[in-house]
Amino acid sequence: MPRFMGFVRMEEGGGMPPKALFEAMDNYIAEQAGAGHFLDGGGLFGTEDAVNFVVRKGEVTRVDGPYAEAKEVVGGWALLQYDTLEDAISGQQEFAELHAKYWPECEMVATLRQVSEEPPQPSDA
Secondary structure (H helix, E strand, O other), rough: EEEEEEEEEEOOOOOOOOOOHHHHHHHHHHHHHHHEEEEEEEOOOHHHHHHHEEEEEEEEEEOOOOOOOOOOEEEEEEEEEEOOOOHHHHHHHHHHHHHHOOOOOOOEEEEEEOOOOOOOOOOOO
């Protein structure tokens, strides 16, 4: 059964979601978990304590948050499992619609990506 990652990107510092969204999300996640679609997930803390390791020209540099240049950050994630891509897309749309309904002033992007089940193939570069 294909697995997918769902990501939520939004502007950092946009405030806390309303209680109604938390309640709707609790119900939605319980329903999705009960159906075997929601495997794991959660919210992420802000970038104030984030650490990036940047690889550039064969060197690694550590960059600690917060990141002034960041407009949007990943605020949450979910590991999902659906029978088909179409079912996964429908589930992610329903998730996004909960935000539109219960937190209409929020601007966010809900991204869905399929998890590769095959190891990457090395390039000859």
